[in-house]
Amino acid sequence: MAENQHFASIIRAYDEYRAWGLAKADRLERHYGKLSDADRAVMRVDNKVAGMRAAVEQNARVIAQLVAPHRASVPAGDDPRVQVAMPQPDGSTRFVPTSRTDYVPESDLEKVQSTLKQFVREWGAEGRAERESAHGPVLDALRKEFPQPEGVRVLLPGAGLGRLVWEVAMAGYVAQGCEFSYFMLIAADFLMNRLGAAQETVTLHPWALQTCNAVSAADQLRPAVAPEVPPSDLPEESNLSMCAGDFLEVYRDSEAAWEALVTLFFVDTAHDPSEYVRAAWRMIADGGVWINMGPLLWHFHDMPGEVSIELTWQELRSLIVACGFVFEREEWCRCSYTCNPQSLYQMQYNCIFFVARRPPRQPADGSEP
Template structure:
């Protein structure tokens, strides 16, 4: 087992009130409950397929006579997924790299037990997030995800390397921060180049899975998942829907050229990295499909600038699918969401002290099913900006590259 430092930071946890602690334990309990209930919920969906099959007239059942065998195979796939998720859940609570969050996790377990005893079903959003984790594992840690990773992670690691250069033979390596690190693959790819990469993630769905994969992976193809089993639309064949995906395609510890190059922090990006201790702490911030997760993108830019050294680089790739734009349709609270055009985002970045070195529009998919009849690709902005000294004139336009890329 290898400790990749997957724990909430002291700065984030020390200021948490008892009420906030109880709310977080309840939130963790909701997540644990959703993971535990994955198999039952997924098999309910298979039961729905079977129910609709028996409603058909006999002559129609005969024409789709392979459906019962498909349902039986789907249950096997779901069982394999559930075994992985439960193993990850147990490891997240038991392993020493979570010692700092032990009380919080145990409180979450108790909250999950209460939900289970009350036979409370997981919320549909939580059900979908568990399935989303399976797809994300394919993107980050499956060989099948390599083409998609090359569109985003590959571009970003190449750009970071071009800006920071080779790590010095003597002395500390450049430090790169990856907010919204998800399952940690981009962090690993950057650490593999010899940089000190630190990921930050807020979602416990991602944190528990990342901790498991990063710390417990011992061999390529150690686990076999079936991430597309729940997707019954736009499938070319049953085999495509049930196909296995082996993870990881690379062992994290074997990717790293030395110790101490990879760490993860849990918590809200703004809370963790706006502290005085983080001022100028990083040579580069790499954001991938992250900026539009903000309630207030301006706050994100301010924190990115805060934790970069003067002359440090901000490498960004992603669309502007503002995640909170429609929160009013499914959440009771009035969630803040600031949605502006790309031109406005770039103008704000300039006024906050960034100068554009590179800007390109590139195609990039996210959690795409390569064998689906439905394919979607984002037209992402890919930029590199540099932090200017305080008082420098605002400027964002221009740079050494500003163009449209039509290739992958």
């Protein structure tokens, strides 16, 4: 898809959230209509549905703020190369440019929903436990490895909403995040640059549409405030940057350019993890380290037509060793990911936490340089 059209489709998905969310409240209300008046009154479900609508409206207001400055980047014209087959009332099919169809796939709306939950994971008070379990060991390893942070370059692909990049920069390192998803990039810009500069927070209701496994309506509708710390706390002399794009493309020519590569819930985003391993080897400086934390939920495993080289941890590990890395730490860490702490459903990953070194180069004759 042409880049501009792709960007436009992301904005459309954000814009569609309100109607999509309200339709979910409508559906539930319709089903509750089958209950007797007495049952509905006992359970006060009408109040809850009203609360769900109010929550969706509030989420939509935040989304509108988030998207506003990016509308100018959406091309007015259509790219005639990108068309969608639309069924016509007479049964035939006509191809029309994407932007005229207002078509938003369900998967994109779920990404909007995930982005709202990501606000909590990365910048909300309720996300603290998740951050401690996932970011904690990574930051500790970085500090142990490089007690003097000045000038130490750390690259974090899959940066999401930028919290760990920010923490790494706060700790004094030269931190660069890279992110592929426009959903994340737009939200990260909002949180870190715009809210950050204004020292403001936003209130979201990230679980409002989760009608399964809720303890109470109050739980389901509870608000989350983000950010819990002002991103602008970053000292003047800090060095934080964010890069938009595919890690493999953006750093194609990057060689020995980073003292540390930090992959947090990232290696399983690969079509072909061997490309990630070789890119890591190429871009990490001699003597530098690769720090990883995450599971192996291969992102393309259920996508028809996508290459998806799904490896076990032992397989991936043997590839990393064959490439030349030396494992110095290898542990299992329990971490959840955008998990609703109040839900009856609780998931956790047994994450692979490792520190692998690219050994310092030895001169050809084996003597000390």
